[in-house]
Amino acid sequence: MRFIEEPMRFGIFMGPYHRPDLNPLLALQQDMETIINLDRLGFDEAWIGEHHSGGVETISCPELTIAAAAERTRHIKLGTGAITIPYHNPLMVADRIVQLDYMTRGRMMFGVAPGQLVQDAQMIGLDPLNNRRMLHEALEVLIPLFKGERVTRKTDWFNLVDARLQLLPYSNFDMATVGVISPSGPLLAGKHGMGLLSVAATHPVGVEKLLEHWQIIETEAKKAGHVADRSKWRLMGPMHIAETFEQARDEVRYGMCKLENYREHINPGAGIDWSSTDRAVDQLNEQGFAVIGTPEMARAQIDRLIEKSGGFGCYMLMGVDWARHDATLRSHQLFAEEVIPYYRGTNRATLASFEDVMGTGFEGAEITARAQEAMARVYAENK
Numbered sequence: 001m002r003f004i005e006e007p008m009r010f011g012i013f014m015g016p017y018h019r020p021d022l023n024p025l026l027a028l029q030q031d032m033e034t035i036i037n038l039d040r041l042g043f044d045e046a047w048i049g050e051h052h053s054g055g056v057e058t059i060s061c062p063e064l065t066i067a068a069a070a071e072r073t074r075h076i077k078l079g080t081g082a083i084t085i086p087y088h089n090p091l092m093v094a095d096r097i098v099q100l101d102y103m104t105r106g107r108m109m110f111g112v113a114p115g116q117l118v119q120d121a122q123m124i125g126l127d128p129l130n131n132r133r134m135l136h137e138a139l140e141v142l143i144p145l146f147k148g149e150r151v152t153r154k155t156d157w158f159n160l161v162d163a164r165l166q167l168l169p170y171s172n173f174d175m176a177t178v179g180v181i182s183p184s185g186p187l188l189a190g191k192h193g194m195g196l197l198s199v200a201a202t203h204p205v206g207v208e209k210l211l212e213h214w215q216i217i218e219t220e221a222k223k224a225g226h227v228a229d230r231s232k233w234r235l236m237g238p239m240h241i242a243e244t245f246e247q248a249r250d251e252v253r254y255g256m257c258k259l260e261n262y263r264e265h266i267n268p269g270a271g272i273d274w275s276s277t278d279r280a281v282d283q284l285n286e287q288g289f290a291v292i293g294t295p296e297m298a299r300a301q302i303d304r305l306i307e308k309s310g311g312f313g314c315y316m317l318m319g320v321d322w323a324r325h326d327a328t329l330r331s332h333q334l335f336a337e338e339v340i341p342y343y344r345g346t347n348r349a350t351l352a353s354f355e356d357v358m359g360t361g362f363e364g365a366e367i368t369a370r371a372q373e374a375m376a377r378v379y380a381e382n383k
Helices: 024-041 062-070 090-103 118-123 128-146 184-192 206-224 245-254 256-266 277-287 295-309 325-338 340-344 348-358 363-381
Strands: 009-017 045-048 077-084 108-113 151-154 159-163 175-179 195-198 233-237 239-241 291-293 314-320
Touching: 009 024, 009 077, 009 233, 009 256, 024 045, 024 062, 024 325, 045 062, 045 108, 045 314, 062 077, 062 090, 077 175, 090 108, 090 128, 090 159, 108 128, 118 128, 128 151, 128 159, 128 175, 128 184, 175 184, 184 195, 184 206, 195 206, 206 233, 206 295, 233 295, 239 245, 239 295, 239 325, 245 256, 245 277, 245 291, 245 325, 256 277, 277 291, 291 295, 295 325, 325 340
Parallel strands: 009 045, 009 314, 045 077, 077 108, 108 175, 175 195, 195 233, 233 314, 239 291
Antiparallel strands: 151 159
16 A cells, blocks of 8 residues: 555656766767656656766766756756765855756755765765765755855864855755665655655665665654655666567667676675676566566566555656667656556546447447438438
């Protein structure tokens, strides 16, 4: 049972993950095309990441991508997924986010994270083990700044002296933090009344942590005087779908094993054999770690996550080049055609109306035929 009354939202969480041998110019262009296509297909959200090493996740400034995408889209909300807060002065982050809120007329969402790539932190002389603590410290000043408060706070990595924003936010934008396996993300979400981006929701360990993470959010929210809101909870899971399972499996030969092997070098893996695409596809589907197959399989995965979590607000696809770009766009289209309406109920009325007509047999056609014959007779009699 799902304990959210409003319709489920759908989006994408874009690292993004590109094959390292892809022309970087094309990679950035394809990222923009993906967002534009999702807007056209009726997706609700796109979250764009910040990374500085690895050669795979090549967007270093999500705010720039969001500003450009906002001018090319009409409806989709655009989130930083996420800004690595320990790499920036909190006042500068707050200033940029408020400007982006104005530039997008309220379509911006603010996602934060401690940082995923160890090398990113090491290149600027940070100890990655301090990143989570630094994220906590930054949020303690970011939220008051957004409220228009003056902030004085000194830590070992930033010093704010009577700091304030010269522009207050344009909208009451969504704030969210990334959660993986540890309780760090849920703790922050509950404490500050933020949403949670559960990016390991389908990981064999992560999926079993979902209920525990929600309990942490509820507990911390209650302590802080917030009401935990499942509609702010977003779960991410990799999918590539096609008209048939065989087609989907063949299409992910393009990049799945190389990119997932890379991801295991930056995050704990799930024991998948990446030396064979066929074996990897079977393992991913069997474990529920991903869906490579059909829209029906995609719906079954989302149903499983609803059961495991108790309900959430938004399902996010993973933005990754498992398949060539045209096949990925087609996968997104199939998802919009055959998965989204299943959860939103947008085609229930059309199907019911269709059945109303079909259920009467050929009565409608027979009545129309009699009406046409009657008019022909009238015309013949009055010539």
